[in-house]
Amino acid sequence: MAAARRRIASRRNWPANLRVNADGYYSYQQPGTGKSFGIGKDFRIACAEVRTLNAEVERRKGQVSLMNRVLGSVMTLSAWCDAYEKEHLGGKQNTVRGMQSQLRAIKTAKFANQNLAHIQPKEIADFVKECIAERGAPMAGIIRRRLEEVFREGIAHGLIEPGKNPVEAITKPVSTVARNRLTLEDFVRMHEKSREDKERPWMTNLLELALVSGQRREDLGVMMFEQSKEGFLWIEQSKGREGNKTHLKIPLALRLDALDWSIEDILRRCRDNVMSKYVLHYSKRMGTAKPGGKIGLSTLSEQFSIVRDAVILDGKMAVPEGKTPPSLHEVRSLAARLYTEQYGEKFAQALLGHKSSSMTDLYRDVRGREWTEIKLGSA
Numbered sequence: 001m002a003a004a005r006r007r008i009a010s011r012r013n014w015p016a017n018l019r020v021n022a023d024g025y026y027s028y029q030q031p032g033t034g035k036s037f038g039i040g041k042d043f044r045i046a047c048a049e050v051r052t053l054n055a056e057v058e059r060r061k062g063q064v065s066l067m068n069r070v071l072g073s074v075m076t077l078s079a080w081c082d083a084y085e086k087e088h089l090g091g092k093q094n095t096v097r098g099m100q101s102q103l104r105a106i107k108t109a110k111f112a113n114q115n116l117a118h119i120q121p122k123e124i125a126d127f128v129k130e131c132i133a134e135r136g137a138p139m140a141g142i143i144r145r146r147l148e149e150v151f152r153e154g155i156a157h158g159l160i161e162p163g164k165n166p167v168e169a170i171t172k173p174v175s176t177v178a179r180n181r182l183t184l185e186d187f188v189r190m191h192e193k194s195r196e197d198k199e200r201p202w203m204t205n206l207l208e209l210a211l212v213s214g215q216r217r218e219d220l221g222v223m224m225f226e227q228s229k230e231g232f233l234w235i236e237q238s239k240g241r242e243g244n245k246t247h248l249k250i251p252l253a254l255r256l257d258a259l260d261w262s263i264e265d266i267l268r269r270c271r272d273n274v275m276s277k278y279v280l281h282y283s284k285r286m287g288t289a290k291p292g293g294k295i296g297l298s299t300l301s302e303q304f305s306i307v308r309d310a311v312i313l314d315g316k317m318a319v320p321e322g323k324t325p326p327s328l329h330e331v332r333s334l335a336a337r338l339y340t341e342q343y344g345e346k347f348a349q350a351l352l353g354h355k356s357s358s359m360t361d362l363y364r365d366v367r368g369r370e371w372t373e374i375k376l377g378s379a
Helices: 043-071 077-087 093-106 121-135 137-156 184-194 201-213 217-221 263-270 297-313 330-343 345-352 357-364
Strands: 018-020 026-029 036-040 232-236 247-251
Touching (some): 018 043, 077 093, 077 137, 184 201, 184 297, 201 263, 201 297, 217 297, 330 345
Antiparallel strands (some): 232 247
16 A cells, blocks of 8 residues: 655644645545535634544544444444433433334334334335324324434434435325314303212313313313412413423403303312312212312313213214214313404413414314304404
C-alpha cells in the first residue's frame, strides 16, 4: 500500500478534511464519498466548524462501534424492539403496558428477525394488512404508529440511514368509529331513569357533573369538594405527562343553557347527610364500600352501562345496526357539542382541556345522530 501523501508544511496544523481552492474558499471534504461542503473564506470559522464536525463523526463512530460489540453487527427488528422497550419503561403504567403489547405484536411479523436496515416498505404494508384483518383497523393503526417510532429511533441511533424509514410510505389504516353518539334526548332519558335508583343517588350526580363540567371519568372520580373555592372549580386533568398536564379554573357559575344547570347547583346537590371529601361518593354501605367512600372508575362506567341498557330496553334509546351503545365518555362529547352551540368552539376546546382544536372537532362530530339546524343570520 502506498504511503499517505505528506501534508504541505503550512497546512500541517489544519484539521483533517479541510480543503481550500485557488480562490481561497474553504470546504469540508467528506471521507469516503469525496463530496465537498462549502464553508466560506474565513479560515478561523472554517477550522472551528471542521474540528467540531470531525469530533462529532468520531463520537458517532464510537457509539455504533459499542452497539455492534454489545448487540452484534446485525441488529434485527426483534432485538431493537427489546432495546427500545428498555428505553421507554419510565412512563405511566397503562402507557407502558400498551407499548409492550404493541411491541409483542410487531415481533410476530415475518420480518422481525431480519436486519433492521434491510426491511422494505412492501413488507411493512403486508404486515399492516394482516393486522387489519386480525386485529381491526384501529389497533392496526396503533401498531403501525409504534412501528414507525421504532424505526425513527433506529435512525437516531445510527442503525438506519436518515430518510429511510420504511413505515413512512405506508398509508395509515382508516377506521370507522362504531360507537354511537349520545344525543341530548338520550341523556335526558338516562337522567330520568337514574333517579329511580334510590340506592345510588351518585349516578344522577355523575351524569349531571359529567355533562356540565365536560371532564373525563378519571377526573370526575377523584374530584373533591375542596376543589370548589374562590368561585371556581379547580381541576388538574389526569391525562398527560407530569409537568405538562392541563390546569383548569372553571367558574362555578358556568351554566349549561340546554338543561339550565350550573356547576354550583350540581355540587350543592352532591352534598348529602354523609361526610365525604369526594364529590361522587357512596351514600350508604354497598358490599365492602363504606358510606362516603370514593367510587371506583370501573363502577362509574358499569353503572352508566346499566342505566343506558335499561333505557334501551324500555325502547327510549335507539342504537343503529352495526353500532355499539354510547359509553360514559360520550357525555363529554355531548358537552362539547352543547357548549360549542352556546359559547363557541374556543370555549368548548378550553373547557375540555384540549391542546388542539382538531381533537375537540372529533368530539363535536355527531356521527350522523343529530340534525343540523341552518340558522338565518341578520342581513
